[in-house]
Every structure is written in structure tokens, then in C-alpha cells.
Amino acid sequence: MSDSVVVCTWDQGREGLPAGAEEALTVAHALAASAGLELNWLVAGSAPDRVAEIAGKYGVVHLDRIEDPKLSGFQPDVCVEALAQYCKEQAPKLVLIPQTFDARLVAPRLAVRAGAGVVMNALKLAVDGGAVKVTASAYGGDTRVDYELTGAESCVIGVLSDMLLAEAPEGATSEPVVRQVSVDLGAVEERVRVIQEAHLEGPRLEEAQVIVAGGVGLGSQENFKLVEDLAQALGGMAAGSRPAVENGWIDSSRQVGLTGKITRPVLYLGAGISGASQHMVGCAAAKTIVAINRDPDAAIFKYASYGIVGDAMEILPEITKAVKGA
Ligand SMILES: Cc1cc2nc3c(=O)[nH]c(=O)nc-3n(C[C@H](O)[C@H](O)[C@H](O)COP(=O)(O)OP(=O)(O)OC[C@H]3O[C@@H](n4cnc5c(N)ncnc54)[C@H](O)[C@@H]3O)c2cc1C
Incomplete structure (x- = not known):
């Protein structure tokens, strides 16, 4: 297990930065800084060029890229496989995923594949006496629950990015090293197929x-x-x-x-x-x-x-x- 925390995002079918990436990086940076963990960002699939600049603002050490034609558009089976292979190779201690609708299909499945624990709806991460603590929203937002991550196992954490503000930490700037990570997605057959997509008209x-x-x-x-x-x-x-x-x-x-x-x-x-x-x-x-x-x-x-x-x-x-x- 490496002493790293990685924010994982992927092509989520919208232009621009992956949804919730900066909010998850905000939380991840605070934890990495206090726990002495290396902060990395995995961007699977296409992403705008400015991801490197954004990564630098949050003190990311490695900007990991998985580029594979199968990762264009969101396909859950492909996405889980890509992230599982990445986690097997890099063995991050914590995997943070901005909790979009798509992420709910990915995070628990990734946790099973990686033999990791999983906490969803996370709002805050902290280190307390060497243990990682996660504060998460529960019971429809009525309640805050504090979890302690036990053992040396890794954990996948869904970050409730819609409820957080992105804030690049002062003085955290870095020059991330871009690593191209290769995964083999050849054998992955998507088990669910989109047959129709209806986009809502008008402003959101x-x-x-x-x-x-x-x-x-x-x-x-x-x-x-x-x-x-x-x-x-x-x-x-x-x-x-x-x-x-x-x-x-x-x-x-x-x-x-x-x-x-x-x-x-x-x-x-x-x-x-x-x-x-x-x-x-x-x-x-x-x-x-x-x-x-x-x-x-x-x-x-x-x-x-x-x-x-x-x-x-x-x-x-x-x-x-x-x-x-x-
Ligand atoms: C699982 C679950 C999910 C839910 N999801 C949602 C959700 O997504 N969104 C949501 O909104 N609710 C949701 N609810 C319902 C939620 O719990 C509340 O019942 C709801 O938000 C109340 O709506 P309200 O404030 O319009 O009505 P009320 O709670 O009835 O409040 C009406 C308010 O209007 C005030 N008022 C009355 N007359 C006037 C007047 N003339 N001028 C000024 N003020 C006046 C009253 O003082 C009162 O405070 C959910 C509930 C559950 C259990």
C-alpha cells in the first residue's frame, strides 16, 4: 500500500473539468497535507488541457492519465475495470471520487474489486491520532456521521462535492508529473447499453x-x-x-x-x-x-x-x- 491519496475522475460526458473534481481536490489536499500523504489525481479518459494547471493549484504530485478510446463517454463496466487496474498497480491508501450520479455506480464496485472499504456522502476528512476520520452526511442530510477507517486497508470515498466549495489552498502550488498509465480494457464487455438519451431543454x-x-x-x-x-x-x-x-x-x-x-x-x-x-x-x-x-x-x-x-x-x-x- 503506498502512502498516497488519489482523486479519481473520468470522462463524465460533459465539456470542461470533470464534475466535482476541484471540490474533491480541496478535501484531498487538506487530508494529504495533514497526514503526510502524497496527493495524486487520476484522470481517466478525455480532459481539457487545463487539468495540469488545476492539478498544480492543489499541490498534486502525480497527474495520472489513462487514455483509451473505450473511456470516451461513461461506461460503468469499463470505468470500474480501468480504475481497478490502476488501484492494483498504484495501491493508493485512499481513493476519493466526486459523488456524481455516475460515481454511485462506480465507487462501491471499485471498492469490492480493490478489497477496500467504502464510505459515501463524505464532507470532510481528517487525521486523528494516526487514524483517518471521515465525516459524512446521512439519513437524507439530517445527520452527520463520523467514521474511523480501521486497519491498514485502503478505502474508496465518495465525496459529496455538490455540498462543498472548491478552494485552492494558498502556497500549495506544484508542478505535477504527468504519468501515462496503461490498462488493458480489451476484454471488458459493457453489460448495460444506453438505448436512448433525452436531454432536458433550457437552462439548468x-x-x-x-x-x-x-x-x-x-x-x-x-x-x-x-x-x-x-x-x-x-x-x-x-x-x-x-x-x-x-x-x-x-x-x-x-x-x-x-x-x-x-x-x-x-x-x-x-x-x-x-x-x-x-x-x-x-x-x-x-x-x-x-x-x-x-x-x-x-x-x-x-x-x-x-x-x-x-x-x-x-x-x-x-x-x-x-x-x-x-
Ligand atoms: C426522504 C425525503 C426527501 C425529501 N426531499 C425534499 C426535497 O428534495 N425538497 C423539498 O423541498 N422537500 C423535500 N422533502 C420534504 C421536506 O421534509 C419538507 O416537508 C418540505 O421541504 C416542506 O416544504 P415547504 O417548506 O414548502 O412547506 P412547509 O414546511 O409547510 O412550510 C411552509 C412555510 O411557509 C410559511 N408561511 C405560511 N404562510 C406564509 C405566508 N403568507 N408568507 C410567508 N410565509 C408563510 C410557514 O410559516 C412555513 O414555515 C423530503 C422529505 C423526505 C422525507
Whole structure:
């Protein structure tokens, strides 16, 4: 087992950097620095040229590349095989995988192949008295659980990158050594085949910079229009809590939360939303949260930078008017 921590990413079918890579590198760097582990980054499949520059910002020692035509697009069997061969050769102590939808198909299977433990939903890693501790989200985001990784075995860790902020550590810059790692994927037959892919049209809530969301407190579809008006005036997107979606006030593609979308806007304004943990999971990483609720004890105020106690039906039109007049 080598004394290294490796962040593994692969071609996830989108342009640009692999989703969650920088957030996972942030966590990995902090751990590597405190535990004296070597930080490496495996990029399997295609990646933009700037991965080397990004790797340097996080103090990556080795930027490992696996380039194989079979790794273009996401194929879980191929991906698991490539990562398993890599882990067998490099024997990293810890394997960190940004927890995208695809990663959930990979991390547990990789752990079995590598004879490693597995922890998903990780938010923080630390070393305590020589043991690696992982803090992870559990029970739908309600609870934080601390795990201790026992023994000398390796561990695969899914990092909940949607809930973390990427922050290149000061003074960590490195000149990563690029290593081409060869794996043999010739014998891998993908067991599940994509027969159709339907891409949603229009802007994505996850990428919105401004979100105005409404909840049960809006009371009706008609009143929900006040949320849409303000979102439009701000050049943002309207969204809703799960009950708002269930009531048919807004499309399910606009649901924020655990079973909806995890968002990270610059501004999140929630009106008539109580602030249940399952909702806040989807917006707590917003830079600024503004809450409008007539109950001064509503949980959402604990998260909000600015809170307005009052009737959303009176306040929303006033804000919209002010924005339009600005
Ligand atoms: C496994 C699981 C997954 C879930 N996933 C999600 C999810 O993805 N997203 C999600 O949102 N929820 C989710 N939920 C549901 C979640 O637990 C809450 O029930 C839900 O978020 C509450 O929605 P709400 O805030 O709109 O409604 P409520 O909790 O009913 O809150 C309404 C709020 O409006 C306020 N209000 C009432 N009238 C006014 C007014 N005139 N002006 C201002 N404020 C007013 C009230 O004071 C209250 O705080 C999930 C639950 C479970 C168990």
C-alpha cells in the first residue's frame, strides 16, 4: 500500500473539468497535507488541457492519465475495470471520487474489486491520532456521521462535492508529473447499453446564479406567480420546495433539495419555505440566502443571511417592483 491519496475522475460526458473534481481536490489536499500523504489525481479518459494547471493549484504530485478510446463517454463496466487496474498497480491508501450520479455506480464496485472499504456522502476528512476520520452526511442530510477507517486497508470515498466549495489552498502550488498509465480494457464487455438519451431543454437549475423559490406558504398556483415574477425581474430562475412541486405549482425539474436539485447560486431567495433539512440540502451552499416567512421561528432563518418576517404575498410584489424600478 503506498502512502498516497488519489482523486479519481473520468470522462463524465460533459465539456470542461470533470464534475466535482476541484471540490474533491480541496478535501484531498487538506487530508494529504495533514497526514503526510502524497496527493495524486487520476484522470481517466478525455480532459481539457487545463487539468495540469488545476492539478498544480492543489499541490498534486502525480497527474495520472489513462487514455483509451473505450473511456470516451461513461461506461460503468469499463470505468470500474480501468480504475481497478490502476488501484492494483498504484495501491493508493485512499481513493476519493466526486459523488456524481455516475460515481454511485462506480465507487462501491471499485471498492469490492480493490478489497477496500467504502464510505459515501463524505464532507470532510481528517487525521486523528494516526487514524483517518471521515465525516459524512446521512439519513437524507439530517445527520452527520463520523467514521474511523480501521486497519491498514485502503478505502474508496465518495465525496459529496455538490455540498462543498472548491478552494485552492494558498502556497500549495506544484508542478505535477504527468504519468501515462496503461490498462488493458480489451476484454471488458459493457453489460448495460444506453438505448436512448433525452436531454432536458433550457437552462439548468443547478447552474442558476439567482434562484427565487416558493413553498407551501404561497398557498396557491396563482400566488406562485409572484415567485416567477421576481425570478424573471432578477434574471434568475424560479424554483420550489417538494410540496410546491407536488401541488403542481412548478415543474419537478425545478425542485430544490434532497430528491430534487442541489443548487449553488449566488443568491437564493426562499419565500413561504420552512427550511426543512431535505430542502436546505439543495440550497445551503448558496452564497447569500434571503428568507421570507411569517413565522419568526422558521428553520430557514438559521441559514439565511437576510430574513424578512412577514407575508410573502405582500413582500414579493414589493421587491419585484423595487427591482424593476432600479
Ligand atoms: C426522504 C425525503 C426527501 C425529501 N426531499 C425534499 C426535497 O428534495 N425538497 C423539498 O423541498 N422537500 C423535500 N422533502 C420534504 C421536506 O421534509 C419538507 O416537508 C418540505 O421541504 C416542506 O416544504 P415547504 O417548506 O414548502 O412547506 P412547509 O414546511 O409547510 O412550510 C411552509 C412555510 O411557509 C410559511 N408561511 C405560511 N404562510 C406564509 C405566508 N403568507 N408568507 C410567508 N410565509 C408563510 C410557514 O410559516 C412555513 O414555515 C423530503 C422529505 C423526505 C422525507
